[in-house]
Amino acid sequence: MRRALFQFGLILLLIGSVGNSPFARGEDAPSLEERVRAAFVFNFIQFTEWPEGTFSKAEDPIVIGVLGDAQILEALRAVAANKTANGRAVVVKELHSPEEAAGCQVAIVSGDGDAEEKTLEKVKYRSVMTVGDGESFTEEGGVFRFYVEDNKERFEVNTLAAERAHLQISSKLLKLAKIVRK
Amino acid sequence: MGSNAGGNSARIEVRERARIWCAAILIGALPARAWSAGNDIVAPELTLDAATLPASSKGAGAAADPDLTNLSLEDLLNIEVTSVSKQKQRIGDAAAAVFVISQDDIHRSGMTTIPELLRLAPGLDVAQASAGQWAVGSRGMNAVHNDNLLVLMDGRTVYQTLFSGVYWDQVDYVLADLDRIEVVRGPGATLWGANAVNGVINIVTKSAKETQGLRVDSYGGTDGNIQSVRYGGNVDNHVFYRVYGKYRSMENFPVVGDATIFDGWDSARGGFRVDAELTGEDLLTVESDVYENRGSRPEHVLSLTPPFEQDVPMISDTEEQYILGRWTHTFSEESDVSVQAYYDRLNFEEVNNNDTQQTYDIELQHRFPLAGFNEIIWGAGYRMVTDNVVPLTTGINETIFDPERRDNSWINGFVQDDVTVFPKKLHVIAGTKVEEVPYTNLEIEPSGRVAFTPDDKNTIWAGVSRAIRSPARWEEDIHTVAEVSMPAGAPAPVAALLSGNRALNSEQMTSLEAGYRTEPVKGLSLDIAGFYNFYHGMISEVQTGAPAFVPAPSPHLQVPLQTSNQGDGVDYGFEISGQWKVRENWRLQASYSFDQTLIHAPDAISIADAQWNDTAPRHQAQVHSYYDITKDIEVNASCYFVDALGYTSPAIGDYIRVDSNVVWRPAKHVEFMAGFRNIFDNEHPEFLDVQRRTTVTQVPRSFFISMALTF
Numbered sequence: 001m002r003r004a005l006f007q008f009g010l011i012l013l014l015i016g017s018v019g020n021s022p023f024a025r026g027e028d029a030p031s032l033e034e035r036v037r038a039a040f041v042f043n044f045i046q047f048t049e050w051p052e053g054t055f056s057k058a059e060d061p062i063v064i065g066v067l068g069d070a071q072i073l074e075a076l077r078a079v080a081a082n083k084t085a086n087g088r089a090v091v092v093k094e095l096h097s098p099e100e101a102a103g104c105q106v107a108i109v110s111g112d113g114d115a116e117e118k119t120l121e122k123v124k125y126r127s128v129m130t131v132g133d134g135e136s137f138t139e140e141g142g143v144f145r146f147y148v149e150d151n152k153e154r155f156e157v158n159t160l161a162a163e164r165a166h167l168q169i170s171s172k173l174l175k176l177a178k179i180v181r182k
Numbered sequence: 183m184g185s186n187a188g189g190n191s192a193r194i195e196v197r198e199r200a201r202i203w204c205a206a207i208l209i210g211a212l213p214a215r216a217w218s219a220g221n222d223i224v225a226p227e228l229t230l231d232a233a234t235l236p237a238s239s240k241g242a243g244a245a246a247d248p249d250l251t252n253l254s255l256e257d258l259l260n261i262e263v264t265s266v267s268k269q270k271q272r273i274g275d276a277a278a279a280v281f282v283i284s285q286d287d288i289h290r291s292g293m294t295t296i297p298e299l300l301r302l303a304p305g306l307d308v309a310q311a312s313a314g315q316w317a318v319g320s321r322g323m324n325a326v327h328n329d330n331l332l333v334l335m336d337g338r339t340v341y342q343t344l345f346s347g348v349y350w351d352q353v354d355y356v357l358a359d360l361d362r363i364e365v366v367r368g369p370g371a372t373l374w375g376a377n378a379v380n381g382v383i384n385i386v387t388k389s390a391k392e393t394q395g396l397r398v399d400s401y402g403g404t405d406g407n408i409q410s411v412r413y414g415g416n417v418d419n420h421v422f423y424r425v426y427g428k429y430r431s432m433e434n435f436p437v438v439g440d441a442t443i444f445d446g447w448d449s450a451r452g453g454f455r456v457d458a459e460l461t462g463e464d465l466l467t468v469e470s471d472v473y474e475n476r477g478s479r480p481e482h483v484l485s486l487t488p489p490f491e492q493d494v495p496m497i498s499d500t501e502e503q504y505i506l507g508r509w510t511h512t513f514s515e516e517s518d519v520s521v522q523a524y525y526d527r528l529n530f531e532e533v534n535n536n537d538t539q540q541t542y543d544i545e546l547q548h549r550f551p552l553a554g555f556n557e558i559i560w561g562a563g564y565r566m567v568t569d570n571v572v573p574l575t576t577g578i579n580e581t582i583f584d585p586e587r588r589d590n591s592w593i594n595g596f597v598q599d600d601v602t603v604f605p606k607k608l609h610v611i612a613g614t615k616v617e618e619v620p621y622t623n624l625e626i627e628p629s630g631r632v633a634f635t636p637d638d639k640n641t642i643w644a645g646v647s648r649a650i651r652s653p654a655r656w657e658e659d660i661h662t663v664a665e666v667s668m669p670a671g672a673p674a675p676v677a678a679l680l681s682g683n684r685a686l687n688s689e690q691m692t693s694l695e696a697g698y699r700t701e702p703v704k705g706l707s708l709d710i711a712g713f714y715n716f717y718h719g720m721i722s723e724v725q726t727g728a729p730a731f732v733p734a735p736s737p738h739l740q741v742p743l744q745t746s747n748q749g750d751g752v753d754y755g756f757e758i759s760g761q762w763k764v765r766e767n768w769r770l771q772a773s774y775s776f777d778q779t780l781i782h783a784p785d786a787i788s789i790a791d792a793q794w795n796d797t798a799p800r801h802q803a804q805v806h807s808y809y810d811i812t813k814d815i816e817v818n819a820s821c822y823f824v825d826a827l828g829y830t831s832p833a834i835g836d837y838i839r840v841d842s843n844v845v846w847r848p849a850k851h852v853e854f855m856a857g858f859r860n861i862f863d864n865e866h867p868e869f870l871d872v873q874r875r876t877t878v879t880q881v882p883r884s885f886f887i888s889m890a891l892t893f
Contacts, residue, residue, distance in 0.1 A: 030766065031766060032261070035249075035250050036250055036258055036261050038250070038251070039249075039250035039251045039253060039258055040255075040258055042251045043251075043255050043258070068704070069704075070704075071766070078249065079249045079250075079251050083251070113637050113638050113639065114637070134638075136606075152259060152260065152261065153258065153259065153261065154259065172255075173255070176255055176256070176259060
């Protein structure tokens with residue numbers, strides 16, 4: 001029995017070392033779902049107008065902050081380089097606390113729970129486009145919520161929350177979204 | 183009776199029939215009619231899915247391109263993301279020890295049979311007793327005909343009431359077309375009724391819509407070979423169908439010592455499934471399978487002269503056909519109604535009897551919300567089973583069912599309410615089933631559960647429930663010599679004459695359960711569940727009179743035995759399991775379980791306690807590693823530790839089993855798998871059906887390669 005356990009350990013080590021080899025490194029990519037979401041976020045930005053005065057300088061970038069979701073962070077970073085949206089560069093940064101969300105134009109929070117609630121609290125009445133996937137994200141005042149239906153990515157827009165944040169969302173985007181007003 | 187020569191010609195015959203069937207099914211079923219389809223919501227309570235899956239081969243065409251920002255919004259909305267991890271868990275599921283074996287797990291295991299796949303579920307005890315026989319148990323008390331675990335496939339029960347249990351060689355499918363296997367440890371009688379005592383297993387196939395196109399699987403290994411063909415097509419945008427044919431031929435297992443025992447078997451099966459969307463809200467599913475299994479297996483043959491009991495390979499032959507229809511109407515996300523009916527005919531010839539069973543079953547189920555904080559599910563069902571058991575042998579081996587033919591019916595109604603006490607925080611689930619089962623009184627199977635979810639990362643649950651196992655027909659009606667032996671000091675051989683008992687009650691169980699589920703960090707989930715079960719009136723065998731001297735055909739003593747509700751006791755234990763998504767392409771899964779069964783029948787024959795205690799391992803542990811080296815290469819490995827079983831003498835020793843396989847997809851339509859099982863061990867025994875066999879079968883090491891073509 002001890003011998004067999006030892007050998008199983010060896011197998012695991014072997015697998016682990018293959019996994020850590022440079023050969024395998026490149027495959028550690030975000031999942032398809034996260035990449036689809038990243039593409040949606042770019043579309044959300046392109047179909048949204050922020051109020052005047054959001055950017056102090058013409059060359060200010062659009063800042064996307066990501067809290068607690070390494071996957072979408074990776075996916076966004078992979079596509080943000082050398083891209084512009086609404087004539088501005090796009091910067092993706094990792095947030096370490098809900099407070100930091102207030103300095104972004106887009107704040108992405110994954111999952112239900114405390115972080116989500118706190119982030120929504122921190123950006124209240126600011127022109128921040130909040131994006132989440134928690135079940136009650138839009139009910140609690142979030143702007144965009146991702147959900148999956150029939151294995152396909154869908155999104156919901158809380159138009160009241162968008163109005164509160166003075167974000168103008170194009171009707172083209174709204175046509176494809178599930179609308180809630182909370 | 184059975185000899186190996188007979189066994190072989192029987193196997194050749196099955197092979198020929200298999201070819202004819204496969205051809206007939208593929209041709210005959212193609213012009214599908216305007217049936218309509220749906221999701222198979224067998225049990226709405228049970229759509230929990232595995233927590234995290236690596237991004238395997240499932241992406242759509244867009245999967246290869248890392249940058250999807252150039253796609254239009256409409257295109258993005260059409261990409262299949264297959265996000266199992268984001269599917270929400272319903273709180274109703276969370277209040278029980280539930281595990282789901284996903285298609286990804288099934289694929290990566292390299293297993294070829296459904297009972298073997300059940301090894302993947304934490305806490306289940308799977309022991310292979312011979313090449314075609316398995317003992318599968320949950321929470322203690324295992325046997326080849328394990329009577330306390332209910333098993334359903336697409337809503338049709340595969341648990342047989344003649345011997346109370348599942349013949350696992352009868353349960354098969356194209357494994358790639360299984361959607362998932364839901365495993366509930368612990369009682370499920372409130373929803374599923376009698377015999378859902380220690381667990382419920384729900385095998386769910388994919389809808390026809392999800393299995394479009396041609397798939398050819400070919401498997402060759404030291405343990406046998408398996409071939410299958412499936413074709414899925416559609417009549418229009420709303421009517422989908424698939425047809426399949428499958429053939430397997432499994433090799434003999436070795437035995438301890440020099441004995442030569444034949445237990446290889448062949449199986450040919452085929453079937454179809456049609457899913458039709460009659461309207462946006464109405465789904466109709468019709469499915470049907472036919473199969474024949476034939477093999478040989480070692481069984482006791484009794485004699486009044488030495489050696490008294492001898493294992494002889496006997497031919498067993500099974501044929502089954504069923505057709506099932508289910509209509510589901512969806513009112514809303516929270517409300518639906520479904521009606522399901524099926525007919526099933528099973529004939530099997532085994533050892534001393536030929537049995538024909540016909541089952542007629544109809545069930546109704548309705549789910550709806552009430553007053554904003556109740557979710558009610560109720561239903562009713564009727565089942566009739568006629569079975570006719572014809573004896574094939576005379577003399578000392580004669581086994582008679584009296585009466586030969588008996589019609590039994592089950593009538594049940596159930597209701598369960600899931601009450602939201604505090605939204606998203608506290609649920610109370612209460613319900614009961616009331617069931618009229620054959621042979622006994624009206625049975626009531628209530629349960630109450632509570633689930634507390636302080637946040638979305640933690641769930642604490644507890645439950646108390648009652649379940650029953652209704653007597654098997656053999657326990658009521660059998661007359662047979664169970665055993666012949668020559669005890670030391672006896673003047674003549676002793677034959678134990680076993681008779682059924684018409685005054686039996688159901689075995690009763692009250693279960694206390696509790697569990698905790700948590701996701702302490704993203705990608706890591708842990709699940710712990712504990713239970714304390716009280717059993718009452720477990721059926722055993724008691725001596726009902728003094729030994730009588732019988733002079734003919736050769737002098738022996740006859741001891742009368744009868745089935746009786748004798749055993750009382752407890753069973754307790756716990757299971758811990760965890761999943762860790764180390765990286766997007768690497769998933770680890772591990773579990774440990776402990777079980778202790780203490781049941782005693784004071785007046786029963788001396789060996790009776792051994793039918794319950796130490797028939798399941800006290801300790802079990804397993805680790806699985808699922809790794810995607812690249813998008814097209816997977817490496818999977820599993821290690822199992824299973825503790826010794828002390829119910830038989832000598833004990834079945836503990837064992838460690840290590841399986842591993844490599845999957846390679848060299849092109850879009852082709853997949854290869856190569857692997858081994860039990861690599862560090864020539865062979866080991868896992869189970870012995872002591873009442874029917876003396877020879878211990880060994881599970882050998884095996885190597886295999888397989889190929890799948892999909893178009």
